[in-house]
Amino acid sequence: MxxxxxxxxxxxxxxxxxxxxxxxxxxxxxxxxxxxxxxxxxxxxxxxxxxxxxxxxxxxxxxxxxxxxxxxxxxxxxxxxxxxxxxxxxxxxxxxxxxxxxxxxxxxxxxxxxxxxxxxxxxxxxxxxxxxxxxxxxxxxxxxxxxxxxxxxxxxxxxxxxxxxxxxxxxxxNIMNLVAQIGTKLRASILRTLDEEAERRRDSVTVDVSAWRTRPLDAGSTLRAAGPGYLQQIDVSGLEGLAGEMDGRIVIHRTPGDFLTRGEPILTAHPQVEEKMVERLRAHVTQGTNRTEMQDILFLSDQLVEVLTRALSPGVNDPNTAILCLDWLRAGLSAFALGEGQAPPEPEGRVLYARVTFAAMLTRSFGNMRQHVAADRSVTLHAIAVLTDLAVVATNETMVRAIRGELDRLGAAAADRLPDRVGRAEAEAALIEAHRRIAGRADEEIGASTVREPE
Structure with missing residues (x-):
């Protein structure tokens, strides 16, 4: 229902x-x-x-x-x-x-x-x-x-x-209002995901779900996609009820936002159950023609990245819009970084699944935009500043390592794609300064890297 x-x-x-x-x-x-x-x-x-x-x-x-x-x-x-x-x-x-x-x-x-x-x-x-x-x-x-x-x-x-x-x-x-709307939704979705992790058993709570495994286990009954389409929603609370009813466990193999074709595995019930129970499991999985923002928080970050890459395309060449997208992406990722991090998977739980992590969203977002950002001097410098501010607010070293990796990759791409020597030198200097600030991040003020310096 x-x-x-x-x-x-x-x-x-x-x-x-x-x-x-x-x-x-x-x-x-x-x-x-x-x-x-x-x-x-x-x-x-x-x-x-x-x-x-x-x-x-x-x-x-x-x-x-x-x-x-x-x-x-x-x-x-x-x-x-x-x-x-x-x-x-x-x-x-x-x-x-x-x-x-x-x-x-x-x-x-x-x-x-x-x-x-x-x-x-x-x-x-x-x-x-x-x-x-x-x-x-x-x-x-x-x-x-x-x-x-x-x-x-x-x-x-x-x-x-x-x-x-x-x-x-x-x-x-208005592009400023549009980007702000997406960024606000992204931040709200991330906050909801973090705050409601402990309440995910409630039917009224929508949780963000990621795949536990990409391949079904050998034993058990596997629910497979009946046709092509995007996985939109997984009712974890309902699946937990069915897992308790059959006194077993359910392993989720796909993430909301993944595209499935007919026959691809979605989840597996252990131990093996009757076909009737498999169809009851299907009632707790929603497939559709489009991605939605309900459980797929990467859908919103992907929208910001899409606006950014279009803004930096040769036909548009609008770095100010790209900087605007980076600012709102930072708002969402900061909410992730300020959290205690996603809870680790529960091997003893009734429903086994992983969650979208800060590192996953960071890598996906900056990885998809890197080649476009690295070709523009002002956007590259701002992206370095955004990553530095994220590192300052990060709550654990796993997040900091992911940010350092993105900084190094962005610096290497900028050295290769920036057309002028002065721009490359500025990007290199900004990268060195970013690593310095991250090393002493305990003494850094939040948001100091993206503050506009007086001219």
Whole structure:
């Protein structure tokens, strides 16, 4: 059940039909129910309100028709603006960032408000009729006064949402806001992973999972992928319950974010169990066409790296954006480095799996960007400073060794790829200074390496 809920929620977050459809359904039922309330109240209540006057049949029809046509037209324009913004972000920042815009709740709700206002006006319009128009001499003129007033309120809401939407669209494609959004998610995901390790047995907690082994053990029943797709989520709590039920252990072989083809092993249950139990294990594993950020924290760091590498491509050549990505990557990795480190695997646990470590994220991130960073003098110097600051806040020597290794590899790449002799000399001097500061990191101030020196 949890896996089914996860799959549906992940799809709804990046789906443009859910909120517009929900709001449209609500507007349709309001358009049916409010006229009944109008019929019960009549128009006498308007006499107690000085600034309200009853609207005639023709006036109500004109108001509702005008509002319906206007809101539908604005909804079309808003949808067009959204498509243009998505296309711009995809071509400039990377196609994998489209999900950030598709999952933007503001865009979905604004489109839903505009469409639902149109549906409400049309629904109420169908209840307005003149005397003897429907049934001769049996039905008098009817104008749902309260419903018409509510349509004006919806129009004001639509105008306000349109103003907010026009402000929101350029803000959402601002590269500084976009990178900050990804960086904030990355830091929050890392903090959640570290803080909730002790609470991973709770069903409401999402944990980040990595592979314990890459090959199945000889004995036991192995759950294999039924088809191609990315491993999105593993319900460790549910697997622990099944492991206790069968009085055995489960070994996880793959990590959320890994791409699987049909027949590849996902996990193995020990001792060997019946096929029915294997299918119950499958219910706690989610596969899909895309990577998600729910358990795959490397997905977010990969997004920052993608923006950085595009910024340093010859066609763009934007080192300031690359430096911005490094700053937000440092925010996430600092949260990792300030932690006590991931808990070691528990050989006696019911479910055996490893966790994504600081060293793994550091190596993956800087390894994928190194050849691009090393070709730019300013970005290289900033990357060295970022790595130095990470080493200062690192809580154990394993992290420091990983950072030293990345510094040496970046220095070697810069010596090979920086085009001018002065830049290479600056990078070499910065590398020497970085190792000096790391050696005396106990006396270094946090963040001192990335402080901008006065000119």
């Amino acid at each position: 949890r896996t089914l809920i996860f799959r549906n929620l992940a799809e709804l977050r990046q789906n443009y039909w859910f909120w517009p459809s929900l709001l449209t359904a609500v507007a349709f039922f309001l358009g049916l129910l409010l006229p009944f309330l109008d019929e019960a109240l009549g128009a006498e209540w308007m006499e107690a309100v000085p600034f309200l006057r009853p609207t005639g049949v023709d006036g109500a029809r004109a108001i509702l028709t005008t509002l319906a046509g206007a809101t539908l037209g604005v909804a079309g324009v808003a949808f067009s603006i959204t498509i243009v913004a998505v296309n711009f972000a995809s071509s400039n920042y990377g196609p994998r960032l489209i999900g950030n815009f598709m999952g933007d709740r503001m865009n979905q709700i604004v489109l839903g408000i505009l469409v639902s206002t149109f549906v409400y006006c049309i629904t109420v319009l169908s209840t307005v009729h003149a005397q003897n128009q429907v049934l001769e001499a049996e039905m008098g003129a009817f104008v749902p006064q309260l419903s018409v007033l509510f349509s004006l309120v919806l129009t004001l809401v639509s105008v306000g949402s349109l103003i907010g939407y026009i402000h929101h669209v350029p803000e959402s494609i």
